[in-house]
Amino acid sequence: MRPLLPYPLLLLCACASDPSNDPPTGALAQDVCKVLxxxxxxxxxxxxxxxxxxxxDMTRCAQPFGVLVAADDRIPAETLALAARVLAELLDQDMDGVPDDRAVVEAVxxxxxAWLAMPHDHEDWEEWQLPGLQRKLGYDIIIPTWWMIGDEERDDERVKAVIVEEIVHFLTQFxxxxVYPAEFxxxxxxxxxxxxxxRAQCVFWQHPENDCPESPAESRGDCSDPNCDVVEFYQQVLVQSVGMEPGWRGIGFPETREELEGLLSEEIKRVMNEPSFHQLRKPLRFTYPNL
Structure with missing residues (x-):
């Protein structure tokens, strides 16, 4: 992936200090995910x-540890707050109010x-919202309504899965x-x-926009460059390896954590399990801060 009825602004304050100089600690961590x-x-x-x-019309923002998430005014404030909680938990997995890796926070x-955008209407986004934003902001990773909900009724688990996917993409790529180019x-x-x-290509991984021998692409587009294909593959590996359900699976991708574990190399397992890289090692709680 690339990223209702309007809700009133429910959350009125956010942490605006420079995370590299004055990280929030203790009770101040409760301000990290607020919406402004x-x-x-x-x-x-x-x-x-x-x-x-x-x-x-991106009228609400959250800025966990200084990382910008901006939402269309038609995105419910509670959905923006959920995205902020996911981002904060991925950056501070022990939920002590201090980012686990200052260098990664500085990079994003x-x-x-780069920044995270939550647009609502695909036509509005492409025709008039994105062109103006591209002139003033960097690369946008989007978490849009049309992926979270589409034309169907809201499914909270799908909303969570899409938010997790796009934020993991964002943190991996940027x-x-x-910070760790040799590994990530x-x-x-x-x-x-x-x-x-x-190594997994056309064995247990195929992005639906890419071709494999005897398995042509199933969708229009091209995700063959590493900054697309690797990001998509690693997100599914990371999420499923901790027992969470990916929002979707690549062609041939394992259905279970145990099957995936048996297919991954020892090299990537070592990197994912290395504490200094702060990769996700247990399911997200979606409750940041849990103080």
């Missing part, structure tokens, strides 16, 4: 970024480089890939996770 109006001066935005977001907390790089095929993707 985009107009609120406490958000770490330049005037031109704030103006672009407001002109695009500059909206000039955080871990930048996605710009070429030399990293541990990239080599694992190639």
């Amino acid at each position: 109006s985009t107009a609120d001066a406490r958000l770490q935005l330049t005037p031109s970024q704030r103006e672009a977001l407001l002109k695009s 907390s500059n909206p000039n480089t 955080g871990y890939s930048t 790089g996605v710009e070429d095929w030399t990293s541990v996770i990239a080599r694992e993707t190639q």
